[in-house]
Amino acid sequence: MELHNYTETVVKEVLNEILSKRDNICKCEKCRLDIMAIALNNLPAQYYVSRKGEVFSKLLASYMETRTRVVTEVTKAAIQVERMPHHQQ
Template identity: 45%
Template sequence: MLKNYMEDVVEHILPSMLKAFPSICTCEQCILDIKAITLNNLKPHYVVTQEGEVYSRVNEMYLQFETDVIRSIIHAIDIVSNNKRHH
């Protein structure tokens, strides 16, 4: 299995970040836009999983990427909140 680990990190951090920005729209389109912008601004980190290898790598990598992900999410929230694709 080939997986971009950054998707998991974004999925994990995004809900708490959205709570910090209560005025941001949380419709499906805006959330997908935030995720796409965030992931496009982060370096992908692909892992190949075999028998639990992912779990150990996830714990290792999480702290390393958390700050970059938070910064990228905030940037994406700003872009989406100023350029909504709906009314």
């Protein structure tokens, strides 16, 4: 069995969507992880236990609600990271 943070799973998914739609956000590993860290610090963790390798269910009642909050926080985090260039391209 494995312990997962449901919020983190949704943050990764939403971040990939946002990065694929916007060209102005740096897509390097450092910026991606910075965006995830900021967003996750502003969102409540939602832990769940699943069997190893089992994919989380988008049909969970909380999915759409979580997703809406995650989109807001990831967008804010992306703007914040974009404004502080902390590495050379």
